[in-house]
Amino acid sequence: MNKKMLSFALVSILAMSSVLAACGNSKNNSNSSEPASSAGAKDEKVTLRIMTRSAGTSPTVTAYQGLLKKFMEENPNITVVDESLNDEAAFNNKFKTGLATGNLPDIWMNYGGEAFKEYAKNVALDLQPYLDEDTKWAGDFLPLLGTWQYKDVPGTFGVPTEFYSVAIYYNKELFEKAGAEVPKSVEDFPALVEKFKAVGAVPMAMGEKENFRGGHLITNLSLKKYGFQKTQDLNSGAAKWSDPETVSLLQTMKDWQDAGVFGKNIVTMDGNTATTMFLEGKSAMIFEGVWALSQMAASPIKDKIGVIAFPGYKDKPELKDNWFGGAGGYSVSKAVTGAKKDATIKLLKYLTSIEAFQTYLKETGGGVYPVKMDVDPASVDPVTVQYMEALKGATDFKGEITEYSPITQLLDKTRNEIQGMFAGNSPQKTGDAIQRFVDSNTK
Numbered sequence: 001m002n003k004k005m006l007s008f009a010l011v012s013i014l015a016m017s018s019v020l021a022a023c024g025n026s027k028n029n030s031n032s033s034e035p036a037s038s039a040g041a042k043d044e045k046v047t048l049r050i051m052t053r054s055a056g057t058s059p060t061v062t063a064y065q066g067l068l069k070k071f072m073e074e075n076p077n078i079t080v081v082d083e084s085l086n087d088e089a090a091f092n093n094k095f096k097t098g099l100a101t102g103n104l105p106d107i108w109m110n111y112g113g114e115a116f117k118e119y120a121k122n123v124a125l126d127l128q129p130y131l132d133e134d135t136k137w138a139g140d141f142l143p144l145l146g147t148w149q150y151k152d153v154p155g156t157f158g159v160p161t162e163f164y165s166v167a168i169y170y171n172k173e174l175f176e177k178a179g180a181e182v183p184k185s186v187e188d189f190p191a192l193v194e195k196f197k198a199v200g201a202v203p204m205a206m207g208e209k210e211n212f213r214g215g216h217l218i219t220n221l222s223l224k225k226y227g228f229q230k231t232q233d234l235n236s237g238a239a240k241w242s243d244p245e246t247v248s249l250l251q252t253m254k255d256w257q258d259a260g261v262f263g264k265n266i267v268t269m270d271g272n273t274a275t276t277m278f279l280e281g282k283s284a285m286i287f288e289g290v291w292a293l294s295q296m297a298a299s300p301i302k303d304k305i306g307v308i309a310f311p312g313y314k315d316k317p318e319l320k321d322n323w324f325g326g327a328g329g330y331s332v333s334k335a336v337t338g339a340k341k342d343a344t345i346k347l348l349k350y351l352t353s354i355e356a357f358q359t360y361l362k363e364t365g366g367g368v369y370p371v372k373m374d375v376d377p378a379s380v381d382p383v384t385v386q387y388m389e390a391l392k393g394a395t396d397f398k399g400e401i402t403e404y405s406p407i408t409q410l411l412d413k414t415r416n417e418i419q420g421m422f423a424g425n426s427p428q429k430t431g432d433a434i435q436r437f438v439d440s441n442t443k
Contacts, residue, residue, distance in 0.1 A: 044339040055086040063363035112147035126155030160370035165325030202263035205283035207274035214418035223322040241434040250427035297381035325397035
């Protein structure tokens with residue numbers, strides 16, 4: 001799955017920024033962020049509107065709808081109108097209409113990041129006072145709140161309800177057969193080539209035909225080598241894609257390709273082929289996200305699969321627990337006031353509580369969730385258990401480098417140039433081409 005697909009086209013919605021500004025100046029949108037409850041709120045009847053992508057007949061949707069029903073049973077003074085739409089275009093169109101008419105849902109789902117910044121400035125409620133007030137609720141989340149935080153816009157404008165991350169799945173049996181150890185550092189990868197060649201496999205097949213994997217890979221390397229600061233510097237102009245530091249990351253990727261870490265013909269190999277190689281014992285590892293869990297858990301080798309975090313650099317142990325990942329979550333309209341605001345926050349906390357995610361886990365039989373919760377290993381598949389174990393060490397999650405850029409086309413440009421590098425261009429030429437694009441689109 002492509003993180004770009006997960007964004008639900010929020011970048012295109014930013015074309016509505018002029019409307020956002022108008023909405024932000026509306027008297028109806030001015031309110032206090034204070035978490036204090038309104039007098040008499042418990043008895044006042046209110047109706048809330050929520051819009052997510054949870055619509056249809058899947059187990060996840062069934063669990064979500066069950067939570068809404070239970071919430072209303074426990075809070076008879078609150079009626080929740082579910083306006084969720086599964087179709088991406090329909091969801092975006094309905095959101096844009098609500099934005100233009102000043103009639104946004106009280107709670108809506110989004111993916112934060114740079115694309116959400118204008119909403120944070122204009123139409124989303126600052127949730128930081130509520131997080132500060134309820135430290136148990138705030139403390140249960142994985143380190144994902146930064147998805148809705150901005151240096152120049154004080155506050156937190158969303159909380160996670162789902163998240164994605166990318167790890168390494170590995171074949172335990174194949175490692176034993178090759179007499180190899182699971183890599184503990186970035187530097188360990190090239191030495192695996194000869195060991196796995198002897199057993200008819202490659203270390204980590206990668207299908208770069210769908211070129212987002214190159215973007216995911218350089219982000220992992222950057223986070224492990226330089227931390228999030230490099231992402232910020234590249235997008236502020238303090239660093240350049242053509243600088244030696246950044247080119248060194250591209251060089252590592254190229255070196256791995258040349259050494260045979262990824263196998264052959266990766267530019268023409270698609271993700272399905274790489275996954276098939278892994279499941280058939282022709283690749284010892286696969287660099288994939290949480291979205292692959294169900295396929296791994298249903299595979300014939302499910303009992304042989306282990307999961308590790310993408311390794312760090314030997315000389316940067318303090319950065320090894322940075323993960324490539326991010327969150328989808330809920331934001332609240334800043335138009336809500338009084339008893340309606342109290343009810344909205346109550347629903348928000350209910351839907352993002354550990355108890356809610358335990359309900360999802362029970363109803364779906366698996367999944368990975370954006371909170372710290374204990375799970376009975378007998379209740380989920382063994383691959384999910386190992387993924388959750390790997391996540392315990394995570395200290396931060398950050399998205400692809402270019403997601404934080406104000407240049408919306410940079411994500412595609414970077415991925416295309418990295419694909420071109422794998423097709424034969426040099427790392428320096430690749431960095432130069434990306435930087436020229438940045439320079440030509442910077443005012």
